[in-house]
Amino acid sequence: MGVRVKTGHTLLAATLGLGMAFGAQAGKYPDITSLPDLKINAAKAELGKRLFFDRRISGDAGIACSDCHKPENAYAHPDALSPGYPGNGHFRNSPSVINAAHKKVWMHDGRLGTNLNDVTREMLTEDYIMNMDMRIMQERAKQDPKYVQMFKDAGYGEPSNGSIRKAIPEYLKTLTSVNAPIDTGKMSASAKRGQKLFKGKAGCIQCHNGPLATDGKAYNTGVPENFDIFLDPMNHHAFIAFAMFQGIEDYMNLKRDPGYYNITMDAADTGKFVTPSLRELKYSAPYMHNGMVKSLYDVVAFYNRGGGKDSRKDSRLKPLKLGKQDIKDLVAFLESMSGDPLTSGQHVWKDPYPAEYPVIENWTQVKN
Amino acid sequence: MSNVIQTPTLLAAAITTALLAGCAGQATSESTAAPAAEKSMAAATMAMAGPAPLAPLGEPPIPPDNLQSPAKIELGKILFFDPRLGGDASTGCSTCHEPDQGWAWAEDFSRGYPGTVHWRNSQTIINSAYFPRQFWAGSASSNESQARGAARGGVAGNGEADIMEARLRVIPEYVERFREAFGTEWPIVRDAWRAIASFERTLVQRDTPLDKYLLGDKSALDAEQLKGKEIFEGKGGCIQCHNGAITSDQDFHNIGIPPNKRWEEDGLAQITFRFEQYAKGQTQEGYRKAKSDWGFYYRSKNAWDKGKFRTAPLRYLKYTAPYMHNGVFYTLEEVVDFYDRGGFDEDGRTTLFKENKSSLIKPLGLTDDEKGALVAFLESMSGEEMLMDKPAMPEYAPLFTKAELEAAQEAK
Numbered sequence: 001m002g003v004r005v006k007t008g009h010t011l012l013a014a015t016l017g018l019g020m021a022f023g024a025q026a027g028k029y030p031d032i033t034s035l036p037d038l039k040i041n042a043a044k045a046e047l048g049k050r051l052f053f054d055r056r057i058s059g060d061a062g063i064a065c066s067d068c069h070k071p072e073n074a075y076a077h078p079d080a081l082s083p084g085y086p087g088n089g090h091f092r093n094s095p096s097v098i099n100a101a102h103k104k105v106w107m108h109d110g111r112l113g114t115n116l117n118d119v120t121r122e123m124l125t126e127d128y129i130m131n132m133d134m135r136i137m138q139e140r141a142k143q144d145p146k147y148v149q150m151f152k153d154a155g156y157g158e159p160s161n162g163s164i165r166k167a168i169p170e171y172l173k174t175l176t177s178v179n180a181p182i183d184t185g186k187m188s189a190s191a192k193r194g195q196k197l198f199k200g201k202a203g204c205i206q207c208h209n210g211p212l213a214t215d216g217k218a219y220n221t222g223v224p225e226n227f228d229i230f231l232d233p234m235n236h237h238a239f240i241a242f243a244m245f246q247g248i249e250d251y252m253n254l255k256r257d258p259g260y261y262n263i264t265m266d267a268a269d270t271g272k273f274v275t276p277s278l279r280e281l282k283y284s285a286p287y288m289h290n291g292m293v294k295s296l297y298d299v300v301a302f303y304n305r306g307g308g309k310d311s312r313k314d315s316r317l318k319p320l321k322l323g324k325q326d327i328k329d330l331v332a333f334l335e336s337m338s339g340d341p342l343t344s345g346q347h348v349w350k351d352p353y354p355a356e357y358p359v360i361e362n363w364t365q366v367k368n
Numbered sequence: 369m370s371n372v373i374q375t376p377t378l379l380a381a382a383i384t385t386a387l388l389a390g391c392a393g394q395a396t397s398e399s400t401a402a403p404a405a406e407k408s409m410a411a412a413t414m415a416m417a418g419p420a421p422l423a424p425l426g427e428p429p430i431p432p433d434n435l436q437s438p439a440k441i442e443l444g445k446i447l448f449f450d451p452r453l454g455g456d457a458s459t460g461c462s463t464c465h466e467p468d469q470g471w472a473w474a475e476d477f478s479r480g481y482p483g484t485v486h487w488r489n490s491q492t493i494i495n496s497a498y499f500p501r502q503f504w505a506g507s508a509s510s511n512e513s514q515a516r517g518a519a520r521g522g523v524a525g526n527g528e529a530d531i532m533e534a535r536l537r538v539i540p541e542y543v544e545r546f547r548e549a550f551g552t553e554w555p556i557v558r559d560a561w562r563a564i565a566s567f568e569r570t571l572v573q574r575d576t577p578l579d580k581y582l583l584g585d586k587s588a589l590d591a592e593q594l595k596g597k598e599i600f601e602g603k604g605g606c607i608q609c610h611n612g613a614i615t616s617d618q619d620f621h622n623i624g625i626p627p628n629k630r631w632e633e634d635g636l637a638q639i640t641f642r643f644e645q646y647a648k649g650q651t652q653e654g655y656r657k658a659k660s661d662w663g664f665y666y667r668s669k670n671a672w673d674k675g676k677f678r679t680a681p682l683r684y685l686k687y688t689a690p691y692m693h694n695g696v697f698y699t700l701e702e703v704v705d706f707y708d709r710g711g712f713d714e715d716g717r718t719t720l721f722k723e724n725k726s727s728l729i730k731p732l733g734l735t736d737d738e739k740g741a742l743v744a745f746l747e748s749m750s751g752e753e754m755l756m757d758k759p760a761m762p763e764y765a766p767l768f769t770k771a772e773l774e775a776a777q778e779a780k
Contacts, residue, residue, distance in 0.1 A: 059526050060456045061483030087457025127531035131455045133522035135646045136484065139639040227773045233538035233764035240534035252554060255768060255776035310780045357635030364632060367656045368642050
């Protein structure tokens, strides 16, 4: 199970009122600029790539990172609720991991705020994600001559669970936006109009700002619950295990995802989720923490209505009175934050994995 | 027939989860265990009074904090057969303890959790209720703690308590059955182990030919078996360790079992072998150089315990081949030949820890007839095969209705 990390975000002061002139407001928020380059160790990243697509790093060797974070879906998953480890469901949407290396806070509820090594550990060991005893994972890697060579080439020495949790984050660093119109400047006229709305009348910039289009803070936007969490017992039992582990009281009667409440245990934070990045959305539908919104058009329509229904909904969300063309323009702008799909061999491990583990010869004579 | 147990229909479910491998204080498949203190005690008593004689099996001991009840036993039975009490809902107790494979698994190494193979032979459940030390190296002290360990071990159930508990709770029939058996509002996974232990306490066999004979039916053993009994108690020296009603002194001995060759030939088995060194708390040095199962050493950490295992009980053996902690012998004839050679297999292989080999194990000079008689006597410790049909598994069902969820949504 994951480590619960207190992220301690200060939420935007409620006084950032909608009544203010948006033009004036826009300047307060960092622009959505290009992402900084990351220094990458090629050999480590290559090793991480092989691991990311390898099902053998899950408990029953049945599921890989890439089964929930699929290259053709911007390394997210097309189901509203993520699949789970075999025998389990899940209760949240699997997010895109493109640009995850640029984040400071991870998971929809923001419960991890340290580094990708910890996120990777959570993914590997969580019962309903990969259910991996990392000692077995390490011994599996040591039994695969290709890994033995790659760990050596990467400067890690012999395979170990510690270096596995370093190599995967190194690979994640290679998954960043490439050629997004917002970065290249090749935006359509419609997208440019959308950008104005985004920063102005629509007020999106208040939360979606900076290079990732997220302020990393949590808000309640009133996204409706996904009833499939509770109507499908496989999802529900994963949810119960999660809530139990997080120490949420009365978890058997919970009928909603508590979101950020999980971190603060303050009722006022119920139903808040961390502002997601808006990059690479073109391929990562459906949207929101529980996949309840099917298309970007629907997302904009959702905001145009002033968000969803929740007594604790953030006061920044008010009906926007956007016209048809405004909506199209906003969608065009959102799409302009998506770059080329990262589906080639540069990012995807395409070689087959061995069907069996070769035997270590002369076993009684060599050191383990 | 002795103990064919009828199975009513029930539905069931359960759960598991992963081990947190990175953390300190790992759960290994061993949970608690009795220290080595009584080791010498057994020997001392024996020197003075001689080994406890073979005796008919009595009622199994029932712990005062987990009394038997029909509701508990029935629940435990369903849980025993429910693969949802394992990480990916594929591997439950009965997966490796198959009623028609002697409530064990008929290969040298037990099958493992998917993607793994085990490193020890699967033991029979029959009569496990009597053993104060469970597992080949005696690392669990009760059926309750044993079950917990079995469901969690990385190459066994690979299930974490919270997910297993959560699964039980979305199976309405279990919710009801746990309430009836334990009086709790929601199933608690610890009670699952208690129910399974109660069920296991019904899996006992007390009417073998040997029991009947010892209870006074002198016709229960034939002439050959009686001859075998004599060898067992005399020339063969078996009684020195295999004694009392449970045919085990519950002490630890190195009898010279050689390592299983499979570790030299099977990549998957090599993975598990190394993992187990970690899981059982080997030092870095031990991990590097171990080439066989160090047995009781993992618990005691005394060099003289390397290669020692719990004296295996001899009841129900007819159905539980292969034999020994690593399944190296497939027939009782091979076992007897092994003892006759003084603890060597047919290729002359023996334990890697010769210095620890029991002085009680030496060449016996048995004739073929004597060997045959000994095997016949070993077989008299097994009664009828105890078979059981798998009960129906209770099904998952949603805990809330759509209307309840809609009302909650409205109230947000």
